[in-house]
Structure formats: structure tokens, C-alpha cells
Ligand code: SF4
């Protein structure tokens with residue numbers, strides 16, 4: 001049997017909204033049975049009851065900026081000395097007026113903005129219902145307040161899913177990202193059957209990404225990266241849904257491990273099913289049907305290859321996150337973007 005350690009992490013992922021105004025073709029949000037947003041009252045109660053938590057990721061599925069309590073959530077987090085980020089991504093189409101300034105004033109650490117194109121028509125092909133010009137204007141408004149407050153926060157990252165229909169706009173998007181004080185993060189789509197890339201050589205030259213075939217993202221070069229980043233969340237950086245359901249990792253939409261608004265966070269985090277799931281990922285107990293991981297594609301890959309999560313990977317993922325935090329805190333904005341561009345091109 002595996003060693004049952006009691007976890008008490010200082011980082012959690014507490015999603016603030018599963019609402020979204022767009023209709024991206026491969027989005028899983030539309031399949032969710034329970035949609036909604038986290039209220040400021042619930043956020044405050046959670047934070048007050050778990051004072052050890054010092055970092056909260058606000059995004060998961062859905063659009064963070066559609067949460068009507070977002071202003072109060074980031075203000076309260078700042079007051080309590082908690083750093084917050086939007087690193088799973090946002091579409092940034094609609095932002096409440098007072099939130100622009102709050103993002104800077106209350107030092108939201110970083111925002112990954114999903115913009116898959118460098119022109120309005122291209123952008124809409126995947127981000128259906130989205131408005132490219134509004135997104136760019138919203139980024140400029142954040143930058144206005146960054147200049148006003150002489151702040152590097154929030155660091156802004158342009159995430160670009162590379163498709164056949166937008167591959168030729170990569171150079172233009174990189175240029176725009178530089179002009180908008182953003183890093184540029186090209187990624188492979190989860191489903192490579194949607195508008196597959198045409199000129200793989202060109203894309204590799206421009207982004208460092210290698211497209212090989214169907215389901216590139218799941219089956220090829222990023223698999224071990226995903227296992228490392230996603231599965232270790234069960235130990236270091238657990239994902240909670242807006243309604244308090246403990247999902248464990250940000251990839252899980254198949255079930256939960258309990259509810260942190262109904263029981264204590266630490267009780268849920270260390271309950272039997274969470275620990276059993278950790279044992280499954282370590283390969284020391286057999287798969288069990290009631291554990292959400294049992295039907296996850298990453299668990300199936302691990303099982304087929306008999307390649308399990310190691311204790312050094314869990315530690316490494318934790319220290320990697322700590323290192324990123326310290327680096328973001330100390331380094332100047334331009335240096336951060338340069339180093340991130342290098343790391344993205346090497347897929348580190
Ligand atoms: S912007 Fe994100 S949450 Fe919204 S539909 Fe697209 S992928 Fe889904």
C-alpha cells in the first residue's frame with residue numbers, strides 16, 4: 001500500500017466561473033451539467049477558513065470575467081495577501097469597467113488570453129461569437145493601468161492555438177504580442193482534426209511546435225508534460241469547481257471527490273477517494289471505477305505504458321511552481337517575456 005501523507009497545500013485552483021459567452025468547437029464547458037459562478041461570500045469564507053493558502057488560480061473551464069463578483073474576489077484576495085492568477089486562460093471579450101483597474105491595483109499576477117488569430121475574421125473561426133477588436137482594446141486598457149501604476153502586473157500572455165486557418169498569421173500575432181507587452185505562447189490543439197495545420201515546417205520554424213498527426217497533443221510530445229503538470233495537481237495544486245466540488249485536477253470533468261463548501265477543505269483533500277486516486281496515479285493500487293481518473297485518457301496512457309507518477313515528479317512540480325512565482329516576482333517584465341518565449345519554443 002502507498003504512504004498516506006496528509007496534505008496541506010498553500011496553492012489551490014478555485015475556479016470562479018463556468019459561464020462563457022463564446023462557442024468554441026472543442027470546448028468542454030457546454031457539456032457541463034452544473035454551470036455557474038463562485039460568489040464573493042463563498043470565496044471569502046473559503047479563504048478565511050484556510051489561511052494557509054497563499055496562491056489561488058481563478059480560471060479553469062469557463063470565462064473568469066463573466067463572474068459578476070470578480071472585483072470583490074480579487075480585492076479580498078489582495079487584502080488577505082493571496083496572489084491570484086488567470087493562467088488556465090480567459091477570452092477577455094467582456095470585462096466590467098472597474099475590473100480593468102482592479103486587475104492592476106490588486107496585483108493579479110498573470111492572465112493568459114486566448115487569441116487564435118491576428119485578424120477579426122480568423123479569430124472568429126475558432127472563438128465563435130468572439131470579437132477580436134474588443135479583446136485587443138481590453139488588453140490596451142489593462143496596459144493603460146499598468147502604465148498608470150508603474151506595475152508589471154498582471155503579466156499578459158497571448159495563447160495561440162495553432163490551426164490551419166491561422167498558421168500564416170503567426171508572425172503577425174507575435175509582432176502584435178510584442179507591441180501589446182505580452183509573451184506569445186503557441187500551443188497544439190487538443191483535437192487536431194479541427195482545421196489541421198498545412199505547412200508543418202513553417203509552423204515548426206515559427207513556434208517550435210511539431211505536428212505529427214491526429215491527437216498530436218495527447219499522444220505525442222506533450223503527454224509526459226501533461227501528466228507531470230496535470231496529475232501532480234492532486235498533491236500540490238488541487239482544482240476546486242465554482243460550487244465547491246473537489247475535482248482534483250483541472251482536466252477532470254467526470255466526477256468529484258467531495259465538496260469543500262460542505263466539509264472542510266483539508267478533510268476533502270485527504271479523504272479516502274483522493275488518496276486512492278493518488279495511489280492509482282503512483283501505480284500502487286488498481287484502478288477503481290468510482291475514481292474519476294479511471295476513465296481519463298491520461299490514466300489510460302499511464303496504465304498502458306506502466307509509467308506512473310513518481311515522488312520526484314510531484315516534488316519537482318511543486319518546486320517548479322515556486323520557482324516560477326519567485327522568478328515572476330523578481331525579474332523585470334521584458335526579461336520574463338523573453339525567457340518565457342524561449343521556454344515555450346523548447347516546450348519546457
Ligand atoms: S472561450 Fe474557453 S470556455 Fe469559452 S467557449 Fe471557448 S474554450 Fe470554452
Ligand code: SF4
Nearest residue numbers: 230231249293296299
Ligand atoms: S489521470 Fe486524468 S483526471 Fe486523474 S489527475 Fe491525471 S489528468 Fe487528472
